[in-house]
Amino acid sequence: MQLLRLLSLSSAVSAAALVQPRQACTNPEKRVEFRTLDAAAQKQYTDAVMCLATKPSGLNLGLNTTLYDDFSYVHTHLNKITPDANHLLSPLLRHVPSLAPILRAALPRPAARMRLHRPHGLLGLVLDAADTAHSSIWSLVGGNGGTDKVEKTGTQEWMCLTDGPFKDLRPAYNELEYAPHCLSRDFYDGKNRPGTMRGSAYDAAELKFISERETYADFRLYLESIPHGSIHSAVGGQKGDLKPSSSPNDPLFFCTTPRSTVSDQPPAGGVKSTLDDVMPFMGLAADIKISEVMTTQNDLLCYTY
Ligand SMILES: *[C@@H]1O[C@H](CO)[C@@H](O)[C@H](O)[C@H]1NC(C)=O
Numbered sequence: 001m002q003l004l005r006l007l008s009l010s011s012a013v014s015a016a017a018l019v020q021p022r023q024a025c026t027n028p029e030k031r032v033e034f035r036t037l038d039a040a041a042q043k044q045y046t047d048a049v050m051c052l053a054t055k056p057s058g059l060n061l062g063l064n065t066t067l068y069d070d071f072s073y074v075h076t077h078l079n080k081i082t083p084d085a086n087h088l089l090s091p092l093l094r095h096v097p098s099l100a101p102i103l104r105a106a107l108p109r110p111a112a113r114m115r116l117h118r119p120h121g122l123l124g125l126v127l128d129a130a131d132t133a134h135s136s137i138w139s140l141v142g143g144n145g146g147t148d149k150v151e152k153t154g155t156q157e158w159m160c161l162t163d164g165p166f167k168d169l170r171p172a173y174n175e176l177e178y179a180p181h182c183l184s185r186d187f188y189d190g191k192n193r194p195g196t197m198r199g200s201a202y203d204a205a206e207l208k209f210i211s212e213r214e215t216y217a218d219f220r221l222y223l224e225s226i227p228h229g230s231i232h233s234a235v236g237g238q239k240g241d242l243k244p245s246s247s248p249n250d251p252l253f254f255c256t257t258p259r260s261t262v263s264d265q266p267p268a269g270g271v272k273s274t275l276d277d278v279m280p281f282m283g284l285a286a287d288i289k290i291s292e293v294m295t296t297q298n299d300l301l302c303y304t305y
Contacts, residue, residue: 022292025302032305033124034255035137042140046165049251053169059283065172071248072173074282125231129203132234133187133194141252142166144194145185145240153179159186159239171241171249183250186237193237201230 034042052068059070128135133144142164149160156174160182161167169183189195200206206227213219236243241250248254275291288300296303 022298022300025297025299027302028297029303030305031303033127034140035124043165046141046251049166050169061283065178068169069172069249070284071253072171072246074284075248076173076176076245077282078280126202126204126207126227129199132197132199138164140164142183143185144187145182149182150239151181151184153177153181156181157239158182158184158241159237160184166251169251171246173246173249175244175246184240185235185242185250186240187235188237188240189234194234197234198230199234201234202227 034045037045049068053066055067057063057065057070057073058067059073063069063073065073125132125135125137128137138144142161145159146162147159149162151158151160153174154177156179158181161169161184166183170180171183172178172180174181187194187197189198210219210222210226213222232242232247235250235252236247241247242252275289275294277290278287279290279293280287292298292300295301
Protein backbone atom coordinates (compact mmCIF):
# COMPACT_ATOMS: atom_id res chain seq x y z
CA MET A 1 0.00 0.00 0.00
CA GLN A 2 2.82 2.36 0.91
CA LEU A 3 4.39 1.61 -2.40
CA LEU A 4 1.20 2.40 -4.19
CA ARG A 5 0.84 5.71 -2.41
CA LEU A 6 4.42 6.54 -3.28
CA LEU A 7 3.89 5.50 -6.83
CA SER A 8 0.75 7.61 -7.10
CA LEU A 9 2.45 10.60 -5.56
CA SER A 10 5.54 10.48 -7.66
CA SER A 11 3.53 9.74 -10.76
CA ALA A 12 1.24 12.64 -10.03
CA VAL A 13 4.22 14.96 -10.03
CA SER A 14 5.55 13.74 -13.33
CA ALA A 15 2.05 13.62 -14.77
CA ALA A 16 1.56 17.30 -14.21
CA ALA A 17 4.45 17.84 -16.55
CA LEU A 18 3.55 15.09 -19.02
CA VAL A 19 -0.18 15.16 -19.40
CA GLN A 20 -1.29 17.22 -22.37
CA PRO A 21 -4.71 18.80 -22.45
CA ARG A 22 -6.80 16.53 -24.60
CA GLN A 23 -8.22 17.63 -27.94
CA ALA A 24 -11.47 16.48 -29.48
CA CYS A 25 -11.73 13.22 -31.36
CA THR A 26 -12.38 14.34 -34.91
CA ASN A 27 -12.01 11.21 -36.99
CA PRO A 28 -12.83 8.20 -34.79
CA GLU A 29 -11.75 4.73 -35.76
CA LYS A 30 -14.44 2.10 -35.68
CA ARG A 31 -13.24 -0.93 -33.79
CA VAL A 32 -14.80 -4.00 -35.31
CA GLU A 33 -14.82 -7.74 -34.90
CA PHE A 34 -11.72 -9.16 -36.52
CA ARG A 35 -13.65 -11.33 -38.99
CA THR A 36 -15.40 -8.27 -40.44
CA LEU A 37 -12.09 -6.82 -41.62
CA ASP A 38 -11.13 -7.79 -45.15
CA ALA A 39 -8.23 -10.16 -45.65
CA ALA A 40 -5.81 -7.33 -46.43
CA ALA A 41 -6.66 -5.47 -43.20
CA GLN A 42 -6.39 -8.66 -41.17
CA LYS A 43 -2.98 -9.29 -42.64
CA GLN A 44 -1.92 -5.73 -41.97
CA TYR A 45 -2.77 -6.21 -38.31
CA THR A 46 -1.00 -9.53 -37.93
CA ASP A 47 1.99 -8.23 -39.92
CA ALA A 48 2.18 -5.24 -37.56
CA VAL A 49 2.43 -7.57 -34.59
CA MET A 50 5.19 -9.56 -36.26
CA CYS A 51 6.92 -6.32 -37.21
CA LEU A 52 7.03 -5.22 -33.55
CA ALA A 53 8.78 -8.49 -32.81
CA THR A 54 11.61 -7.56 -35.18
CA LYS A 55 12.37 -4.25 -33.44
CA PRO A 56 14.57 -3.78 -30.39
CA SER A 57 13.06 -2.93 -27.01
CA GLY A 58 12.11 0.73 -26.66
CA LEU A 59 12.08 0.81 -22.85
CA ASN A 60 15.60 2.17 -22.28
CA LEU A 61 16.29 -0.52 -19.71
CA GLY A 62 19.08 -2.24 -21.61
CA LEU A 63 16.84 -5.19 -22.49
CA ASN A 64 17.97 -7.44 -25.32
CA THR A 65 14.35 -8.40 -26.11
CA THR A 66 12.00 -6.94 -28.71
CA LEU A 67 9.55 -4.08 -28.86
CA TYR A 68 6.77 -6.67 -28.88
CA ASP A 69 8.14 -8.21 -25.67
CA ASP A 70 8.00 -4.78 -24.01
CA PHE A 71 4.24 -5.21 -23.57
CA SER A 72 4.67 -8.40 -21.55
CA TYR A 73 7.57 -6.89 -19.64
CA VAL A 74 5.55 -3.83 -18.61
CA HIS A 75 2.42 -5.85 -17.82
CA THR A 76 4.30 -8.33 -15.65
CA HIS A 77 6.37 -5.74 -13.84
CA LEU A 78 3.43 -3.50 -13.07
CA ASN A 79 1.56 -6.54 -11.87
CA LYS A 80 4.43 -7.23 -9.49
CA ILE A 81 5.02 -3.75 -8.10
CA THR A 82 1.35 -2.91 -7.57
CA PRO A 83 -0.25 -6.18 -6.50
CA ASP A 84 -2.82 -4.30 -4.39
CA ALA A 85 -3.53 -1.74 -7.02
CA ASN A 86 -6.20 -3.60 -8.89
CA HIS A 87 -8.25 -0.47 -9.18
CA LEU A 88 -5.35 1.26 -10.95
CA LEU A 89 -3.89 -1.69 -12.73
CA SER A 90 -7.17 -2.86 -14.07
CA PRO A 91 -7.89 0.20 -16.19
CA LEU A 92 -4.30 0.18 -17.30
CA LEU A 93 -4.50 -3.38 -18.50
CA ARG A 94 -7.87 -2.89 -20.10
CA HIS A 95 -6.52 0.03 -22.00
CA VAL A 96 -3.57 -1.79 -23.41
CA PRO A 97 -5.91 -3.23 -26.06
CA SER A 98 -6.81 0.30 -27.03
CA LEU A 99 -3.27 1.42 -27.44
CA ALA A 100 -3.04 1.49 -31.20
CA PRO A 101 -3.32 5.30 -31.30
CA ILE A 102 -0.74 5.68 -28.56
CA LEU A 103 1.55 3.26 -30.27
CA ARG A 104 1.30 5.17 -33.47
CA ALA A 105 2.41 8.31 -31.70
CA ALA A 106 4.96 6.67 -29.45
CA LEU A 107 6.72 4.20 -31.68
CA PRO A 108 10.01 5.66 -32.75
CA ARG A 109 10.25 3.41 -35.76
CA PRO A 110 8.23 4.30 -38.82
CA ALA A 111 8.23 0.75 -40.19
CA ALA A 112 6.25 -0.49 -37.20
CA ARG A 113 4.23 2.66 -36.91
CA MET A 114 2.93 2.76 -40.44
CA ARG A 115 1.53 -0.71 -40.37
CA LEU A 116 -0.75 0.05 -37.46
CA HIS A 117 -2.95 2.51 -39.29
CA ARG A 118 -5.84 0.09 -39.72
CA PRO A 119 -8.58 -0.24 -37.13
CA HIS A 120 -7.88 -2.60 -34.35
CA GLY A 121 -9.95 -5.77 -34.39
CA LEU A 122 -11.76 -7.30 -31.46
CA LEU A 123 -12.28 -11.01 -31.17
CA GLY A 124 -15.95 -11.87 -30.82
CA LEU A 125 -15.43 -15.04 -28.83
CA VAL A 126 -18.79 -14.33 -27.28
CA LEU A 127 -20.35 -15.03 -30.69
CA ASP A 128 -19.02 -18.55 -30.62
CA ALA A 129 -19.18 -19.29 -26.93
CA ALA A 130 -21.34 -22.37 -27.56
CA ASP A 131 -18.34 -24.05 -29.17
CA THR A 132 -15.29 -21.84 -28.81
CA ALA A 133 -12.83 -24.52 -29.78
CA HIS A 134 -14.36 -24.68 -33.26
CA SER A 135 -14.79 -20.94 -33.82
CA SER A 136 -13.90 -19.77 -37.32
CA ILE A 137 -11.61 -17.19 -35.71
CA TRP A 138 -8.90 -19.79 -35.16
CA SER A 139 -8.28 -20.24 -38.86
CA LEU A 140 -7.27 -16.56 -38.96
CA VAL A 141 -5.13 -16.22 -35.84
CA GLY A 142 -3.80 -19.75 -35.38
CA GLY A 143 -5.68 -22.17 -33.14
CA ASN A 144 -4.71 -24.45 -30.33
CA GLY A 145 -1.15 -25.47 -29.61
CA GLY A 146 -0.28 -28.99 -30.67
CA THR A 147 1.06 -31.87 -28.68
CA ASP A 148 3.37 -32.69 -31.57
CA LYS A 149 5.52 -29.63 -30.95
CA VAL A 150 6.29 -28.87 -27.32
CA GLU A 151 9.03 -26.88 -25.60
CA LYS A 152 10.10 -26.46 -22.03
CA THR A 153 11.59 -23.49 -20.17
CA GLY A 154 12.37 -24.27 -16.54
CA THR A 155 9.42 -26.32 -15.30
CA GLN A 156 6.96 -24.75 -17.74
CA GLU A 157 5.88 -26.83 -20.71
CA TRP A 158 4.54 -25.06 -23.80
CA MET A 159 2.25 -26.34 -26.57
CA CYS A 160 3.55 -24.60 -29.66
CA LEU A 161 1.42 -23.10 -32.42
CA THR A 162 2.34 -24.68 -35.72
CA ASP A 163 -0.04 -22.72 -37.90
CA GLY A 164 -1.29 -19.20 -38.61
CA PRO A 165 0.30 -15.77 -38.74
CA PHE A 166 1.90 -15.95 -35.27
CA LYS A 167 3.46 -19.40 -35.43
CA ASP A 168 6.98 -17.97 -35.60
CA LEU A 169 6.53 -15.52 -32.73
CA ARG A 170 8.92 -16.34 -29.88
CA PRO A 171 7.92 -14.50 -26.70
CA ALA A 172 10.93 -13.78 -24.49
CA TYR A 173 9.34 -13.96 -21.05
CA ASN A 174 7.49 -16.36 -18.81
CA GLU A 175 6.18 -14.06 -16.10
CA LEU A 176 9.31 -12.27 -14.82
CA GLU A 177 11.73 -14.84 -16.14
CA TYR A 178 13.73 -14.47 -19.35
CA ALA A 179 12.56 -17.65 -21.08
CA PRO A 180 12.29 -17.43 -24.88
CA HIS A 181 9.83 -20.01 -26.16
CA CYS A 182 7.33 -20.77 -28.91
CA LEU A 183 3.96 -19.03 -28.76
CA SER A 184 1.74 -21.51 -26.96
CA ARG A 185 -2.00 -22.15 -26.50
CA ASP A 186 -3.66 -24.82 -24.41
CA PHE A 187 -7.44 -24.90 -24.90
CA TYR A 188 -8.80 -26.22 -21.62
CA ASP A 189 -11.88 -25.96 -19.43
CA GLY A 190 -10.30 -27.04 -16.18
CA LYS A 191 -11.15 -30.71 -16.80
CA ASN A 192 -10.97 -31.45 -20.51
CA ARG A 193 -8.94 -30.34 -23.51
CA PRO A 194 -10.52 -28.45 -25.16
CA GLY A 195 -13.83 -29.24 -23.46
CA THR A 196 -16.28 -26.36 -23.25
CA MET A 197 -13.53 -23.73 -22.97
CA ARG A 198 -15.73 -22.25 -20.23
CA GLY A 199 -18.03 -20.79 -22.89
CA SER A 200 -20.92 -20.20 -20.47
CA ALA A 201 -18.73 -17.67 -18.66
CA TYR A 202 -18.69 -15.33 -21.65
CA ASP A 203 -21.82 -16.11 -23.66
CA ALA A 204 -24.58 -13.61 -24.39
CA ALA A 205 -26.61 -14.57 -21.31
CA GLU A 206 -23.65 -14.06 -18.99
CA LEU A 207 -22.80 -10.69 -20.52
CA LYS A 208 -26.41 -9.61 -20.18
CA PHE A 209 -26.40 -10.65 -16.54
CA ILE A 210 -23.22 -8.65 -15.92
CA SER A 211 -24.50 -5.58 -17.74
CA GLU A 212 -27.48 -5.56 -15.36
CA ARG A 213 -25.38 -5.24 -12.19
CA GLU A 214 -26.41 -2.14 -10.39
CA THR A 215 -23.16 -0.84 -8.99
CA TYR A 216 -19.89 -0.25 -10.75
CA ALA A 217 -18.07 -2.34 -8.15
CA ASP A 218 -20.26 -5.37 -8.90
CA PHE A 219 -20.08 -4.83 -12.64
CA ARG A 220 -16.31 -4.66 -12.58
CA LEU A 221 -15.90 -7.63 -10.29
CA TYR A 222 -18.10 -9.86 -12.43
CA LEU A 223 -16.65 -8.67 -15.73
CA GLU A 224 -13.06 -9.09 -14.61
CA SER A 225 -13.35 -12.40 -12.91
CA ILE A 226 -15.89 -14.24 -15.05
CA PRO A 227 -15.60 -13.52 -18.81
CA HIS A 228 -12.18 -11.93 -18.67
CA GLY A 229 -10.62 -14.50 -16.35
CA SER A 230 -12.30 -17.38 -18.16
CA ILE A 231 -10.97 -16.48 -21.58
CA HIS A 232 -7.46 -16.32 -20.13
CA SER A 233 -7.80 -19.75 -18.59
CA ALA A 234 -9.70 -21.30 -21.50
CA VAL A 235 -7.16 -20.27 -24.16
CA GLY A 236 -4.08 -20.33 -21.91
CA GLY A 237 -4.94 -23.51 -20.02
CA GLN A 238 -1.91 -24.75 -18.13
CA LYS A 239 0.65 -24.56 -20.91
CA GLY A 240 -0.36 -21.49 -22.91
CA ASP A 241 0.90 -17.92 -22.96
CA LEU A 242 -2.46 -16.34 -22.23
CA LYS A 243 -2.41 -17.89 -18.75
CA PRO A 244 0.30 -16.08 -16.76
CA SER A 245 0.96 -12.39 -16.13
CA SER A 246 3.03 -12.39 -19.30
CA SER A 247 -0.22 -12.93 -21.23
CA PRO A 248 0.52 -10.09 -23.70
CA ASN A 249 2.86 -12.72 -25.18
CA ASP A 250 -0.18 -13.89 -27.15
CA PRO A 251 -1.41 -11.26 -29.61
CA LEU A 252 -4.96 -12.35 -28.76
CA PHE A 253 -4.48 -10.46 -25.51
CA PHE A 254 -4.87 -7.19 -27.40
CA CYS A 255 -8.07 -8.23 -29.10
CA THR A 256 -10.09 -9.98 -26.44
CA THR A 257 -11.07 -7.21 -24.08
CA PRO A 258 -12.74 -3.93 -24.88
CA ARG A 259 -12.34 -0.81 -22.81
CA SER A 260 -13.74 -0.88 -19.31
CA THR A 261 -14.03 1.93 -16.84
CA VAL A 262 -12.47 2.94 -13.58
CA SER A 263 -13.65 2.02 -10.12
CA ASP A 264 -14.32 4.70 -7.59
CA GLN A 265 -14.63 1.97 -5.00
CA PRO A 266 -11.61 0.80 -3.06
CA PRO A 267 -10.81 -2.89 -3.42
CA ALA A 268 -10.84 -4.84 -0.14
CA GLY A 269 -8.39 -3.00 2.10
CA GLY A 270 -7.32 -0.83 -0.78
CA VAL A 271 -6.89 2.80 -1.63
CA LYS A 272 -9.65 4.70 -3.35
CA SER A 273 -8.60 5.75 -6.81
CA THR A 274 -9.30 9.15 -8.27
CA LEU A 275 -9.47 10.59 -11.75
CA ASP A 276 -6.09 12.18 -11.11
CA ASP A 277 -4.33 8.88 -10.52
CA VAL A 278 -1.79 8.07 -13.14
CA MET A 279 -1.38 4.79 -14.96
CA PRO A 280 2.34 4.20 -15.38
CA PHE A 281 3.59 2.72 -18.64
CA MET A 282 7.31 2.41 -17.80
CA GLY A 283 8.25 4.27 -20.96
CA LEU A 284 6.19 2.08 -23.33
CA ALA A 285 3.99 5.15 -23.81
CA ALA A 286 3.59 8.38 -21.88
CA ASP A 287 1.93 7.87 -18.50
CA ILE A 288 -1.80 8.49 -18.65
CA LYS A 289 -4.17 9.98 -16.12
CA ILE A 290 -7.33 8.02 -15.48
CA SER A 291 -9.37 11.12 -16.36
CA GLU A 292 -7.95 10.92 -19.88
CA VAL A 293 -9.43 7.50 -20.54
CA MET A 294 -12.88 7.99 -19.07
CA THR A 295 -14.06 8.60 -22.60
CA THR A 296 -13.06 7.21 -25.98
CA GLN A 297 -14.06 10.55 -27.52
CA ASN A 298 -10.81 12.48 -27.22
CA ASP A 299 -7.65 12.50 -29.29
CA LEU A 300 -6.00 9.86 -27.11
CA LEU A 301 -8.36 6.95 -27.80
CA CYS A 302 -10.70 8.34 -30.48
CA TYR A 303 -12.70 5.28 -31.45
CA THR A 304 -16.22 3.95 -31.53
CA TYR A 305 -17.60 0.43 -31.77
C1 LIG B 1 19.45 -11.47 -22.92
O1 LIG B 1 19.23 -11.04 -21.59
C2 LIG B 1 18.95 -12.11 -20.69
C3 LIG B 1 18.47 -11.51 -19.39
O2 LIG B 1 19.37 -10.55 -18.94
C4 LIG B 1 20.15 -13.01 -20.59
O3 LIG B 1 19.88 -14.07 -19.69
C5 LIG B 1 20.45 -13.58 -21.96
O4 LIG B 1 21.60 -14.35 -21.94
C6 LIG B 1 20.59 -12.45 -23.00
N1 LIG B 1 20.63 -13.07 -24.33
C7 LIG B 1 21.45 -12.70 -25.28
C8 LIG B 1 21.31 -13.41 -26.58
O5 LIG B 1 22.28 -11.83 -25.12
